[in-house]
Amino acid sequence: MLQSEILQIRSSEQVVEVRQAVRSRAADLGLSLVDQTRIVTAASELARNTLHHGGGGTMKLEILNNGNRRGLRLTFEDQGPGIPDLALALKDGYSTTGGLGLGLSGSRRLVNEFSISSNPSEGTRVTVTKWK
Amino acid sequence: MERIPILKMGELLLVTIQVDMHDRMALALQDDLSERIVANGARGVLIDISALEVVDSFIGRMLGNIAAISDVLDAKTVVVGMRPAVAITLVELGMTLQRVRTALDVEKGMELLHASLREAGSSNHNAPI
Numbered sequence: 001m002l003q004s005e006i007l008q009i010r011s012s013e014q015v016v017e018v019r020q021a022v023r024s025r026a027a028d029l030g031l032s033l034v035d036q037t038r039i040v041t042a043a044s045e046l047a048r049n050t051l052h053h054g055g056g057g058t059m060k061l062e063i064l065n066n067g068n069r070r071g072l073r074l075t076f077e078d079q080g081p082g083i084p085d086l087a088l089a090l091k092d093g094y095s096t097t098g099g100l101g102l103g104l105s106g107s108r109r110l111v112n113e114f115s116i117s118s119n120p121s122e123g124t125r126v127t128v129t130k131w132k
Numbered sequence: 133m134e135r136i137p138i139l140k141m142g143e144l145l146l147v148t149i150q151v152d153m154h155d156r157m158a159l160a161l162q163d164d165l166s167e168r169i170v171a172n173g174a175r176g177v178l179i180d181i182s183a184l185e186v187v188d189s190f191i192g193r194m195l196g197n198i199a200a201i202s203d204v205l206d207a208k209t210v211v212v213g214m215r216p217a218v219a220i221t222l223v224e225l226g227m228t229l230q231r232v233r234t235a236l237d238v239e240k241g242m243e244l245l246h247a248s249l250r251e252a253g254s255s256n257h258n259a260p261i
Contacts, residue, residue, distance in 0.1 A: 012154040013154050015154060016152050016153075019186060023185065023186075034216075034220055034221070036217070037185065037186060037215075037218060037220070037221045038220075038221050038224070040186050041186050041187075041188050041225060044188040044190075045188055045225075048188075099190075099193070100189050100192075100226075100227070102189045102225055102226045103189060106189060106225035106227075107225070109225065109226070110224055110225060
């Protein structure tokens with residue numbers, strides 16, 4: 001692990017800041033332009049979920065150095081109401097806010113690793129990783 | 133809040149999105165464009181997104197909404213200049229923007245709008261009395 005930073009997600013302006021921070025780190029890491037776009041788009045979807053479903057939270061951004069493999073790991077955390085049915089929330093088209101329901105299911109397709117845990121008393125944590 | 137400028141050119145409205153829009157800004161653009169279509173009697177809308185490095189599901193939905201709203205208001209919308217990386221990511225995300233007309237660049241988008249205006253004009257002209 002080389003470095004990490006934590007960004008706040010409390011407003012739609014800060015969702016833009018998340019996109020810009022992820023873009024900058026992904027470019028530094030040398031991800032291809034398409035992979036940069038994938039991870040930035042996934043970050044945008046997940047940050048919006050943190051804001052709207054979780055009532056705000058944080059994103060931790062980490063540069064991973066695993067032997068000769070480098071990657072970018074993003075962890076979104078909130079202390080919101082949690083997700084009662086994870087399998088349902090991960091389905092394409094399922095939305096509780098009148099959106100398209102592509103945030104979780106779509107961002108999962110844009111990254112190499114995806115994990116989610118949610119608990120009604122603790123909130124939600126989503127971790128995604130894009131390897132170079 | 134900063135707003136995206138909308139330029140009028142004859143019967144067309146032109147929008148060039150050059151900033152990374154937050155969600156409220158995208159919603160404001162949708163509202164502003166709907167109002168301007170009616171206020172100016174616009175027949176076509178051209179939205180240039182060539183400066184956008186990311187189009188997520190929210191912006192994608194906004195583009196779809198604008199296309200649908202303009203259809204209802206008897207105007208055509210064309211989205212131009214999408215970057216290849218953005219197109220790949222949108223499709224993988226699950227958004228195919230099926231109801232949104234697109235063109236590769238501003239010039240081709242203008243041709244498309246002018247052609248649809250001519251078509252609309254001639255069909256009116258030939259309509260039975």
